[in-house]
Amino acid sequence: MGIKIVKAGMLTTIQDLGRYGLQRYGMAVSGAMDSYALRLGNNILGNPDNEAAIECTVLGPIICFEQAQLICLTGADLSPMIDGNPLPMWRPVLVEAGSLLSFGRPHLGCRAYICFQGGLDIPEILGSRSTYSKGGLGGWQGRALHEGDRIAFRHHYTGKDSLFHWSMDPGLYPDLTTEIIRVLDGPQFTCFESNAQKSFFSDVFTISNNSDRMGYRLTSKPLRLTEQKELLSTAVTFGSIQVPPDGNAIILMADHPTTGGYPVIAQVATIDLPLLAQKGPNDRVRFERISLDEAHGLLKKQHTQLKKLKSAIALKYE
């Protein structure tokens, strides 16, 4: 016994940190769009970073707990509720058997994560529990969750505590109202017209409706190359900002195809992928250039913070 999906929500999928090692065979990595929110949620519950959770998109699901479990909500604030009462995020919460988890109006951000202590009983496919919908594999039967799906827990909650009086310092998570996304120059940055090189860092880009887990389409003044030339396809990554001939950039997201043939003007710094993943249609972004060293420095700083958080939380569960 575990949970039962009463209402699916807009796009509700099982995700962990992704499926690595098979991109050379065309297998997408998938995984949580906001991997930082997932890791924080898992850390708060004492789970390994990579434990699979439920990723909810804008309009969350309704989930019935058929068994009690310790959970933690992180990421976007989609107004989570337990039996109609607001559910605090960023802390462990014990949900009683028979309770309903639901969501209200999306308040801030696009993707919320429901993490479960000990994880969900989902088989690992090619080393990951992440859903890759296009390939029809991983997660729950290779697809987004539907009404009526029942997923068991891997562990019963046996802890003594039913009330938790601590929560994570919200300062550890990025401010989702930030419009600035930090990027590194892409391999073809210098192939763009000098105007495009300038406007890329000064213009405001709007995320179009035609955006999903595979990619975000941006609208702006068209970005032009100095000369159109055919490129041989090569590997692309989560955060590659490609520019097709129409001049409108596309940012590749978690379910992106492994290879692409459009010039890449810039690459979103890994540190800001979670922030970008929380943006949705009609949200605006601006790009700020950083160096490779700066990007690595930011990741190291975050890693140190996570390590501190981990040891502090380990004490709570002793």
Next chain:
Amino acid sequence: MGSSHEQSLSIALPNPIRYYPMGDQAIVLSFGDTLSEALNTQVRKVVACLENWSQPGLIECVPAYTTITIYYDPLTITYQELLSALQMIVQDIPEDTEYKGLKKEIPVYYNGADLAYVAQYNGLTEEEVIRLHSTPEYRVYMIGFVPGFPYMGGMDSRIATPRKEVPRLKIEAGAVGIAGEQTGVYPIETPGGWQIIGHTPQQLFDLTRESPSLLEVGDRVCFVPISYDEFVQQKTKSNGH
């Protein structure tokens, strides 16, 4: 005379290899910008070395036509450390090592919805298209787009046909297609723009196999025409396990 000497010299010289970052978690090793079997063979040789490399922080590598993209964990290994290590590996590959990819046969029932169009576009009969498509030995230059999709070169230019202007919303798994001078096979049902000339009963991506992808970069592929009856028979068999 002088210029032909120079040319042969430049062929004998190793290609200048470029290394550059792709974001903050990947490094690209590029052998050049032009489609060539020789460059793709270099890619395959380096990938073969990287497969046996147990470098902490190395996540995975993705070969393409002329590049290898190596994903790494910057918390474990710095860009400079990885760059130096890669340069050493590439340097140590003996020039004369041969890499001959595995030879694989893919049976095709040539019944594709665009077979007539490909014939008409090139002023050929359908039989001629089938014969020209099933004669050469192709090379897998890259696997990408969806799991197991091979981009193959070596096609007879007499059957080259541009992609469809409006992609199909649904292409069946096993569909064999042409895009420009390349040919490929759709391993799963997906939208796509290639001209479909036939179908294979073979599964190109199969989770029950130890290595799910039938093909690897560098493999050599031949298409073998089969009849409808053989197609049905082999399809039943490949779905059976």
